[in-house]
Amino acid sequence: MADQTDDAIIREINSELREEQMNKLWKRYGSAIIGVAVAVVVIVAGYQGWKTYSTSVRMSEGEKFHSAELAAESGDSEAALAQLAALGESGKSGYGVLALFQQAAILSAKGDSQSAADIYKTIATDKSNANDISGLALVLGALQEISIGGNHDELAKRLNAANTDDNPWRYSIREILGLVAIETGNKENAAKLFGTLAIDNMAPEGIRDRARKLLAGLGS
Numbered sequence: 001m002a003d004q005t006d007d008a009i010i011r012e013i014n015s016e017l018r019e020e021q022m023n024k025l026w027k028r029y030g031s032a033i034i035g036v037a038v039a040v041v042v043i044v045a046g047y048q049g050w051k052t053y054s055t056s057v058r059m060s061e062g063e064k065f066h067s068a069e070l071a072a073e074s075g076d077s078e079a080a081l082a083q084l085a086a087l088g089e090s091g092k093s094g095y096g097v098l099a100l101f102q103q104a105a106i107l108s109a110k111g112d113s114q115s116a117a118d119i120y121k122t123i124a125t126d127k128s129n130a131n132d133i134s135g136l137a138l139v140l141g142a143l144q145e146i147s148i149g150g151n152h153d154e155l156a157k158r159l160n161a162a163n164t165d166d167n168p169w170r171y172s173i174r175e176i177l178g179l180v181a182i183e184t185g186n187k188e189n190a191a192k193l194f195g196t197l198a199i200d201n202m203a204p205e206g207i208r209d210r211a212r213k214l215l216a217g218l219g220s
Helices: 002-018 023-029 031-052 055-073 077-090 095-109 113-125 131-147 152-162 170-183 187-198 205-218
Strands: none
Touching: 055 077, 055 095, 077 095, 095 113, 095 131, 113 131, 131 152, 131 170, 152 170, 170 187, 170 205, 187 205
16 A cells, blocks of 8 residues: 555656646745745846946846836736847846846746756856856756656756755755656665755755655655
């Protein structure tokens, strides 16, 4: 009976990993990331803009970003996407990278996870971005790639390359590596990853709690 329950949990997780709508997976496994993600993007983007560029440039690009936000809020996602794409391409302040993040978020909400993943990958591999920004893009992009059943080996390779003790997103990366292991049927590796996270007092509480629940589902 326990094995049947465990298998049901694993099937449920795998099912949700494949669902087009990322919201369910995000709410269940990534809720602790959301507030931090938004804060990091805004703080780092704002700081980079303040540090490097003039007030006039920041104000101009801030207005463009606000205009795109208004278009999105009014339901005109196509106009918002066009404005954000233009700002992401030409932006000279932190609003440029912020526009790319928002563009990816809108595409994801529209169900275009592949395009969203591509944008996140662009941000993550842009060496001009701060480590916090690149790491965040890697995490968000990885979640998109899992949802569309991308190349798990290639994804795991990129995640492992960033899985270092000095990476501020290391715990989220390790959690996602565990989800990739579940998706590929490698329960032993998943149990090892979640087991380590579950007892790591330095890991965020939300990640530790999810790790314990996933371990229980794996029968570990």
